[in-house]
Amino acid sequence: MLFNSLTFLVFLPVVFFLYWMSPKRRSEWQNSVLLLASYVFYGWWDWRFLLLLAGSTLLDYFAGIGLDRNTDPGKRRLWLWGTVALNLVVLGLFKYFNFFVDSATRLLESLGYHPAPWALNLILPVGISFYTFHGLSYVIDIYFGRIRPTRDPLVYGVFVAYFPLLVAGPIERATHLLPKLAKPRVFEYPMAVDGFRLMAWGFFKKLVIADTLAVEVNEIFNNFTDFRGGTLMIGVVYFAIQVYCDFSGYTDIARGVSRLLGIEVLENFRTPYLSRSIPEFWSRWHISLSSWLNDYVFTPLAIEFRDRGRHGIMAAVLITFLLSGLWHGPAWHFVIWGALHGLFYLPSIYRKKGLRSLSVRKDAPLSFQDTPAILQTFILVCLGYVFFRATSIQHALDYLAHFSSEPFSFDTFHIRSSLNMLILVSFGIDFLQRRGYFTGRYGSGFLLAEALAISFATALYGNFGSVEFIYFQF
Secondary structure (H helix, E strand, O other): OOOOOHHHHHHHHHHHHHHOOOOOOHHHHHHHHHHHHHHHHHHOOOOOHHHHHHHHHHHHHHHHHHHHHOOOHHHHHHHHHHHHHHHHHHHHHHHOHHHHHHHHHHHHHHOOOOOOOOOOOOOOOOOHHHHHHHHHHHHHHHHOOOOOOOOOHHHHHHHHHOOOOOOOOOOOOHHHHHHHHHOOOOOOHHHHHHHHHHHHHHHHHHHHHHHHHHHHHHHHHHOHHHOOHHHHHHHHHHHHHHHHHHHHHHHHHHHHHHHHOOOOOOOOOOOHHHOOOHHHHHOOOOHHHHHHHHHHHHHHHHHHOHHHHHHHHHHHHHHHHHHHHHHHOOOHHHHHHHHHHHHHHHHHHHHOOOOOOOOOOOOOOOOHHHHHHHHHHHHHHHHHHHHHHOOOHHHHHHHHHHHHHOOOOOOHHHOOHHHHHHHHHHHHHHHHHHOOOOOHHHOHHHHHHHHHHHHHHHHHHOOOOOOOOHHHHO
16 A cells, blocks of 8 residues: 555554544553554555565564573574575575576576576565565564563564554664554644644655656656766756655655654664765665664674774675665665765774764854865765666666766757756755754644645645655665
């Protein structure tokens, strides 16, 4: 089920009404409604995916209990690595099996061998990367004593399948979300109004900005040989705005829906294109993924490589970003995108010898002097986006080669004032949010008026073709 579909506009009010009914055992009722709603939401694409979701949920639920019951280190390690291995095997089978088989076949062909081609005819389940990471973090946190396992299968089932986050995040942590699900939620009007406001911004970003820009981006990337260098540059900038508004728009809708249900979830974006360095960018872009990779991939690797000093940290950074690229999709152009960001990150290790975290969280106020650093960071991010948006490595290289060989001029057909205005709006919203605007300090009446105005603008100018969110494919 898509957020930007008529089905969801019927689904959400029904869930909202049932959820806030007040039987005596309120938390059990609320969680039952959420679990049923989440399975309906997810099964709307293909009911067979529900079997995989339920199997993953049961595996990690019983693994958590098994870890808690055993005090023997050997048995605990067996529970941990057995569960991690099973999760990764399922993820790898559905998402990466054909990719690795195809890559191995091509390698053998380049060496003169000609193996018979074969592959598994499997459909990639929507959101499998997200709910797998939910389960992995839960089991790992139990193993290291950061959290006790829940004995309530209903609560854990909602944690994994919670429909606002199920198919594109944010990637929640058990330490943050489980306590909220274990107790009854009380309706708070200001929180619900702010949730409605967040949803309105999310739909505006997706339907008005992202889906409008998608038309131009697709035209430029699919026919790049027909355009001049300036237009190719505009195509990459448009894609940067498109992917941000598409993904952060989804996150805003997800967080808004969750607030309507009285649950606060993790923030996923904090004005990433106003970052002054690549490390700062990754502390502001897809925060739930970058922090997950920091805690469960980079930190263990950094500890493992600690005897190698700064070079060990560099190796941990590169491996983490390569895995980040592969997480985004079973294709080598995503791996190259991840590798580029890893290379862009390395200079910060030389400048800051004490760096020990993949995520550098800074909230220093912006100044005019930051402009060159912001532009430099944005240019590097856009260079990476060529590989992210391209359909293959060769497509990306050809795009860059054509860009460098063409005169730096523009095809005026693709420089439309309305699109440029949308870009200014998106950056303006980011800047104002960073300065503290559009927050609850203005009162519920202001936020409700803001939400209604944005909804009206979306109704007038939005693209209602039910275009899938970009991150659904990951």
